[in-house]
Amino acid sequence: MEVKEKLVKSTDLKSEILKQLYLEKSLSCAEMSTLFNKSIPIITKTINELIEEGFVIEVGYAPSSGGRRPLMYAVKPDAMYIMAIAMDQLSTRITIVDLNNKPVTEIETVEMVLNNNSVALAELISYIDSYIIKSGIKKDNILGIGIGMPGFVSVKDGINYSYLDANGEKLTDYLAKATGLPTYIDNDSSIIALAEQRFGIAKSLTEVMVINLGWGIGLGMIVKGDIFRGYSGFAGEFSHIPVFEDGVLCICGKQGCLEAEASMLVVVKKAIEGIKQGRLSTLHSFIDDPLKLMGDAIFDAANNGDQFVIELLSDAGYKIGKALSILIHIMNPQTIVLSGRGAKAGKIMMAPMQQALNKYCIPRLAANTELLISDLGFDGEIIGAAALVMENFDNEQLAINTKRLNMVKL
Amino acid sequence: MEVKEKLVKSTDLKSEILKQLYLEKSLSCAEMSTLFNKSIPIITKTINELIEEGFVIEVGYAPSSGGRRPLMYAVKPDAMYIMAIAMDQLSTRITIVDLNNKPVTEIETVEMVLNNNSVALAELISYIDSYIIKSGIKKDNILGIGIGMPGFVSVKDGINYSYLDANGEKLTDYLAKATGLPTYIDNDSSIIALAEQRFGIAKSLTEVMVINLGWGIGLGMIVKGDIFRGYSGFAGEFSHIPVFEDGVLCICGKQGCLEAEASMLVVVKKAIEGIKQGRLSTLHSFIDDPLKLMGDAIFDAANNGDQFVIELLSDAGYKIGKALSILIHIMNPQTIVLSGRGAKAGKIMMAPMQQALNKYCIPRLAANTELLISDLGFDGEIIGAAALVMENFDNEQLAINTKRLNMVKL
DNA sequence: TAAACTTACTAAAATATTTTAATAAGTTTT
DNA sequence: AAAACTTATTAAAATATTTTAGTAAGTTTA
Incomplete structure (x- = not known):
């Protein structure tokens, strides 16, 4: 533990400690004292209150580092629950997790198209309601919906x-009213980036760019250790920057967008065209169900050495790499993480991507940036959604839940 | 005054107040109380100490807002001085400013080429030394060099x-040892951005991109209200992103860089070529001294309606605009400021730039970004250099200077 | 294996900070 | 023009936080 010192208001200490314990597995009083720049007595007092209130538990002693062993504290996993929802264009996943981000009931996937679907919102609410009922968890025990x-x-x-x-x-207000729970929303790519920085391969790094390889190509940005959203909340519109001169026409109406040249949707389309034109590929059995192709089949094919698929992914990888070189020039990140549903494809894309970085980046920048593949993968968005709720956890939320836990005791 | 609340350690309150007073013309106790989230008594006590020590003065009463008029406090301009140095490839400007950023002695410009100049550092040190002596200001009274x-x-x-x-x-260590003064360095474009955000047209805005129009095209980034430097300090390498397919070969070794297509150096080169080939321009008298062309002549010509120059600048503006659209997609800034030595040219470039933004940006992003021209202009780098020293002003610096001021009194 | 050194935890004393209440000095309303 | 309302400043009381010192519990060194 050598986390950078945090400045918190004394009145926020309690909720901040709880937030920190959600992020770390366990912490000692001394660690929290240095982290929050508060004296040991005040930390001890606060922790004891949190134990008293049922949010924190002792989890034994850590190994000694040359003196008395420190007593470690952790969050009580079942003190509160979080509803986490991960949506994409075609389907929505719902679950409820405990404070260790462990789903307490199975993740449920429902097919729901977002585009031009006027009943999507009503459907979502009904999914939420029925999931909570099925889960058997009382609404009062759910901290919020991310x-x-x-x-x-x-x-x-x-x-x-x-x-x-x-x-x-x-x-957010509409959903909160309809469900009776505080609701927080964010862009899928931002939320995946949050998951990677809080719990994934980029844990605790401060400058991270996370590429969300889904049907499109998303970007979630971590700047100075937090999600970066820009002034009006639209930062990271990475896939529609003009990279290719006179390129394919994009759905956004412009030409030369990255998304129109290198997204998974494009890879799948090219695969179908190629197979129709007689190219050999293990994917030919999927040709009638192209949208399901993505469901791991394309990555499996690549991993199994399917030449045609590898060719297509390599081409996409090189193009994404060129765009990444622009991103690196501007942001100079420490790490770029390939994440999202298609993270598996990252393995195949990585070599051509690195090649493009070497070609288009100033050497000093290319050398200072590492390219990694997420180990959270498809779960990233779920974990991020839960983390989003905890990001917004404050004293007010804590007070409500303290009351609730005390009511239960009586 | 509705500055966002700042969190400061109690031990840092004194230096933080002084820093804040450097940025604002004057503040009342109540304002500082809300700003720093401290009680009025503690602010009063601290301010009185600062007055006692000679750093702060009372500057009269502000107009009432419906009650007793607040007593305003400001920094004592001559309590300390700052040495500010602005370098470019060819020349270096030196001055010493007071805490109102007013030069106490005239800005001195010396010709000094940076590229392949092994004695540049030694020259710089001798310039610094002789300037301090000439200024008549005691070294002890100088807070540092930016x-x-x-x-x-x-x-x-x-x-x-x-x-x-x-x-x-x-x-920094070398210069500090050689001059006997704490020294801080930063990239010219970053420092100009700092000046714009602290004292210029982007004052107090949080997400600002500042384009430094000099011989090259620099970018200084303000993110979350502070200079953004990226992980290894090289963020904002805007002018070498690959924007133009198969473009001119750049000095960086790559093709298609913005700098190779649209920098002032390129504009000047094109102007010379054009005039040699018989194009009419009021600049023909400068043809033998191309590097001095830049010295306002090119902007004057444009402002006076020189068609050829306007054409060249418009072309450069459009190209910069295309690159800016990439920047906007990624960063979603509130404001883009055209600054630096060539800020004047911004007026001519603005229309084609906006045109490029409209073409290459997603409408929602283009609409949310305003394009402004700096009013600091050529002074930006000097002001930023001074601000850089104050950025690094902390309790340690304060203690040293308190001692000094008390010594003087005895 | 005992002595010396680290680190963790607890309680009391010292210090710092905020809250409260009273007063001063304005503006707006009646 | 007086009364009612705002806002600023000051001093005293109440509260919060840190520092100090003492004890407990481990590791390392001689």
Whole structure:
């Protein structure tokens, strides 16, 4: 533990400790004292209150580092639960996790198209309600709902400008009213980046760019250790920067977008065309169900040495690499993480990507940036959605839940 | 005043107040109380100490907002001085400013080429020494030296990897030893961005991209209200991103860089070529002294309606605009500021730039970004260099200077 | 294996900070 | 023009936080 010192208001200490314990497996009083720049007595007092209130438990002694062994504290996993929802264009996953991010009931996947679907919002609410009932967990025990979704999401305004219109009302307010639970939304890629920085391969790093390889190519940015959203909340529109001169026409209406040249959707389309034109591939059996192709089949094919698929992924990788070189020039990140549903494809894409970085980056920058593949993979968005709720956990939330836990005791 | 609340350690309150007073013209106790989240008594006590020690003065009453008029406090301008140095490839400007950023002695410009100049560092030191002597200001009264310089500057390492090599030693340490004053360095564009955000047209904005129009095209980034430098300190390498397919060969060795297509150097080169080929321009009298062309002549010509120059600048503006659209997609800034020596040219470039933004940006992003021209202009780098010293002002610095001021009194 | 050194935890004393209440000095309303 | 309302400043009381010192429990060194 050599986490950088945090500055917190004394009144926020309690919720901040709980947040920190959610992020770390366990901490000693001394560690928290240095972390929060508070004296040991005040930490001890606060921790004891948290134990008294049922949020924190002792988890034994850590190995000695040359003196008395420190007593470690951790969050009580079942003190509160979080509902985590991960949406994409075609399907939505719902689960409820405990404070160790462990699903307490199985992740449920429902097919729901977002585009031009005026009943999507109503459906989502009904899915949420029935899932909570099925789970057997009392609503009072759920801290809130975190949702990752594609589109132009403004966290500040609580609105997704692309999907799930709530008749002009704040989507977060609308969902909170409908479900009776505090609701937080964010862009899927941002949420995946949050998961990678809090619990994944980029844990505790401060400058991280996370590429969300889904049907499209998303970017989640971690700047100075936190999600970066830009001024109006639309930062990271990576896939629509003009990289290729006179390229394919993109759905966004412009030419030369990365997404129109190198997304998984494009790879699949090219695969279908190629197979139809007689190219040999193990994927020919999927040709009638192209959208399901993505479901690991394409990566499995690549991993099994399917030449055609490898060729297609390599080409996409090189193009993404060229765009990444632009990103690196501007952001100079420590790490780039390939994550999201298609993270597996990252393995095949990595070599051509690195090749493009070497070609298009100033050497000093290429040398200072490492390219990694997520180990969270498809779970990233779920974990990120849960983490989003805890990001917003504050004293107010704590007070509500303290009351609740005390009520239960009586 | 509705500045966002700052979290400061109690032990840092004194230096933080002084820093804040350097940035604002004046503040009342109540304002500082809300700003720093401290009680009025503690602010009063601290301010009185600062007055006692000679750093702060009362500057009268502010207009009432419906009650007793607040007593305003400001920094004592001559309590300390700052040496500010602005370097570019060809010349270096030196001055000493007071705590109102007013030069106390005239800004001195010396010709000094940075590239392949092994004696540049020694020259710089001698310029500094002689300027201090000439100024008549005691070294003890100078808080430190702030230097803006082109090149790959790593603030963390205190090294400029492009110029001013100090035999592997930290440049900041070397200069501090040689001059006897704490020295801080940063990239010229970053420092200009700092000036714009602290004292210029982007004052107090949190997400700002500042384009430094000099011989090259620099970028200084303000993210979350502070200079953004990236992980290894090289963020903002805007002018070498691959924007143009198969473009001109750049000095960086790559093709299609913005700098190779649209920098002022390129504009000047094209102007010379054009005039030689018979194009009419009021610049023909400068043809024998191309490097001096830049010295306002090119902007004057444009402002006077010189068609050829306007054409060249418009073309450069459009190209910069295309690159800016990439930057906007990634960063989603609130404001883009055209600054630096060539800020004047911004007026002519603005229309084609906006045109490129409209073409290459997703409409929602283009609409959310305003394009402004600096009013600091050529002074930006000097002001930023001074601000850089105050950025690093802390309790330690304060203690040293308190001692000094008390010594003087005895 | 005992002595010396580290580190962790607890309680009391010292210090720092905020809250409260009283007063001063304005503006706006009646 | 007086009364009612705001806002600023000051001093005293109440509260919060840190420092200090003492004890407990381990590791390392001689």
